[in-house]
Amino acid sequence: MTTIALVNVGYLLITLTIGAIAYRRRSLGADDYFLGGRSARTVVLFMALFGTNVTPFVLLGIPGLSYHHGIGVFGLNAAIIALGVPLTFYLIGYPAYLAARRVGALTPAELYAERFASPAVGLVLFLAYFVYTLPYMVTAVIGVGLSAAVLTGGALSFAAAAAAVLVITLLYTTLGGMRATMWTNVFQGTVFLGLMVAATAWIAADLGGPTAAMERVAASRPELLVKASGGAMAPGPWASWGLAIALTVIGFPHILVRLFAARDATAIKNACRLYPLIMIVLWIPAVLLGVWGAIEFPGLVAKASDSILPMMIEAHLPPAVMGLALAAVLAAVMSTLDAQLLTLSSMLTRDVLGRYLPRFTERREVALGRAFLLVIAVAVFAIVMLEPASIFEIAAFAFSGYVTLVPVLYLGLRWRRMNAAGAITSIVAGNLVLLLAWGGLLPKPWVILPVVWGLGAAIVGAWLGARFGPATPEAARRRVMGPVDEVFAGPERSG
Amino acid sequence: MLVLLVLHVDVWNQGRGDGLILGFIPYDLAYHLLWMLVAWAVVIYMTIFVWPDEQVDQVDPTSPTPENKEVGGGAARP
Numbered sequence: 324m325t326t327i328a329l330v331n332v333g334y335l336l337i338t339l340t341i342g343a344i345a346y347r348r349r350s351l352g353a354d355d356y357f358l359g360g361r362s363a364r365t366v367v368l369f370m371a372l373f374g375t376n377v378t379p380f381v382l383l384g385i386p387g388l389s390y391h392h393g394i395g396v397f398g399l400n401a402a403i404i405a406l407g408v409p410l411t412f413y414l415i416g417y418p419a420y421l422a423a424r425r426v427g428a429l430t431p432a433e434l435y436a437e438r439f440a441s442p443a444v445g446l447v448l449f450l451a452y453f454v455y456t457l458p459y460m461v462t463a464v465i466g467v468g469l470s471a472a473v474l475t476g477g478a479l480s481f482a483a484a485a486a487a488v489l490v491i492t493l494l495y496t497t498l499g500g501m502r503a504t505m506w507t508n509v510f511q512g513t514v515f516l517g518l519m520v521a522a523t524a525w526i527a528a529d530l531g532g533p534t535a536a537m538e539r540v541a542a543s544r545p546e547l548l549v550k551a552s553g554g555a556m557a558p559g560p561w562a563s564w565g566l567a568i569a570l571t572v573i574g575f576p577h578i579l580v581r582l583f584a585a586r587d588a589t590a591i592k593n594a595c596r597l598y599p600l601i602m603i604v605l606w607i608p609a610v611l612l613g614v615w616g617a618i619e620f621p622g623l624v625a626k627a628s629d630s631i632l633p634m635m636i637e638a639h640l641p642p643a644v645m646g647l648a649l650a651a652v653l654a655a656v657m658s659t660l661d662a663q664l665l666t667l668s669s670m671l672t673r674d675v676l677g678r679y680l681p682r683f684t685e686r687r688e689v690a691l692g693r694a695f696l697l698v699i700a701v702a703v704f705a706i707v708m709l710e711p712a713s714i715f716e717i718a719a720f721a722f723s724g725y726v727t728l729v730p731v732l733y734l735g736l737r738w739r740r741m742n743a744a745g746a747i748t749s750i751v752a753g754n755l756v757l758l759l760a761w762g763g764l765l766p767k768p769w770v771i772l773p774v775v776w777g778l779g780a781a782i783v784g785a786w787l788g789a790r791f792g793p794a795t796p797e798a799a800r801r802r803v804m805g806p807v808d809e810v811f812a813g814p815e816r817s818g
Numbered sequence: 819m820l821v822l823l824v825l826h827v828d829v830w831n832q833g834r835g836d837g838l839i840l841g842f843i844p845y846d847l848a849y850h851l852l853w854m855l856v857a858w859a860v861v862i863y864m865t866i867f868v869w870p871d872e873q874v875d876q877v878d879p880t881s882p883t884p885e886n887k888e889v890g891g892g893a894a895r896p
Contacts (some may be wrong), residue, residue: 394844394846394847395846397846397847397850398826398828398846398847398849398850398853401850401854402826402850402853402854402857403826405854405857405858405861406822406854406857406860406861409861409864409865410819410861410864413864413865413868413869417869421872532842533842534838534841534842536842537838537841537842537843537844538838541837541838545835548835548838548844548845548846549833549834549835549844549845549846550828550831550832550833550834550846551832551833552832552833556832558827558829561827562827565826565827587872588869588871588872592865592869595861595864595865596861596862596865598861599854599855599857599858599861600858602854603851603854607847610847806872810870810871810872811870
């Protein structure tokens with residue numbers, strides 16, 4: 324227990340030190356606090372995107388899912404993300420980066436409010452982001468609670484661990500803003516990636532090598548080594564989940580904001596080139612540990628399998644590495660939580676309060692952003708204490724919601740006729756229909772998942788709104804889309 | 819791209835065992851690893867040959883253009 328505590332205190336001290344250094348390097352403007360001065364080069368940008376994107380959904384939820392469904396979980400998730408993330412960064416992320424840079428937007432809601440000359444679009448977008456980001460943050464904190472409870476043998480309770488991670492993340496995020504979160508992400512990403520690879524190699528060796536470990540699975544649970552014919556692996560759910568997981572990442576506001584912080588196009592392109600490779604390195608260990616865990620700890624039911632990774636580590640690794648494992652989960656959680664907290668607070672202060680209340684100075688804006696961080700953290704903690712569902716189930720709900728925003732994010736920057744009515748109709752229709760589908764009120768041909776309904780309704784809503792709503796003033800459209808048109812179509816078509 | 823998407827929904831691999839490749843890699847894992855490597859090649863091609871670079875005057879956010887002087891204070895603000 325002492326060793327585990329020491330390793331984690333060391334990890335937290337390093338994280339806070341990085342946050343403090345970033346704090347000393349800050350300037351006072353909102354641009355610096357919320358976007359780190361838009362100066363992230365390849366390594367920092369890539370690790371910030373990677374660290375932000377990886378949560379306990381991967382470190383705990385995927386081993387938990389593989390425990391039940393076997394090796395097919397890799398193809399179901401990792402493969403399509405490896406293509407979906409770079410593709411959506413090209414189609415949406417890069418145009419958003421170009422436009423945000425030109426108009427000085429700090430948040431996605433701000434960018435699209437400018438594009439449509441409509442504060443209402445910013446408000447609706449903020450509400451949608453808020454509704455889906457809160458449960459996604461909950462999955463992260465649940466992950467810390469579960470890991471701490473298993474790895475410390477109950478010495479650190481679920482509630483204490485959840486509260487501690489929220490407090491520490493608040494500390495360095497509040498002080499250092501985006502620069503702190505991006506710098507700490509480099510360290511945190513290294514910690515959890517290194518741990519996953521090292522732990523898998525160690526556990527495989529402890530099981531007699533990868534061949535022996537796989538032969539044990541083949542002998543007692545051969546179905547775990549085969550893509551199943553039904554359930555989540557049937558063609559309908561498989562294809563619709565692929566759609567969700569491929570499109571959802573660009574729908575995360577905290578990812579889009581990270582792209583705003585890029586120094587140049589080269590940094591974004593390099594991040595795309597590295598993404599598929601890092602997916603392989605991280606996801607293979609996550610799936611293998613779940614499959615091997617099914618043999619070693621049979622009988623876990625439903626969300627109990629979320630604890631299989633810490634259980635495997637606790638069974639096979641020495642205390643120092645167990646400490647590192649907990650630090651790795653903390654790293655994965657904090658690297659996402661900080662970005663989510665910062666993005667939500669920046670949208671509330673700039674896109675809601677900043678527009679509807681008397682105008683703030685930049686200093687007051689930052690101060691208000693910090694206060695809102697605290698409010699969000701308390702709300703997350705309250706929901707975590709309810710432990711509403713498994714990590715995968717909560718994440719699936721959030722991911723589906725983010726996908727309904729993708730038509731607006733894409734069409735807003737690439738379709739001249741898209742307007743405020745189209746954006747609002749798309750978001751409202753997409754989410755209403757998604758809700759109906761989640762409630763089982765819509766048919767499920769080929770057993771498709773609710774996300775397909777939500778995405779379809781969002782596309783139809785965008786078209787209807789654009790067809791019948793008033794056009795965006797040309798000056799506002801050109802102000803935001805101008806740099807995108809210049810790059811993608813050349814200056815002669817942009818004017 | 820379309821071919822990759824079709825190959826991703828690999829209904830023909832459902833229930834297919836085929837033992838362990840090299841003694842420890844399940845067939846389904848090997849299939850999707852290969853798929854990811856092809857996808858990676860597509861991404862490399864896209865970033866080199868398809869993805870347009872930004873204009874030189876868009877690289878520096880501190881350049882004194884009228885637009886980025888007006889941080890956060892754009893047209894939609896009241």
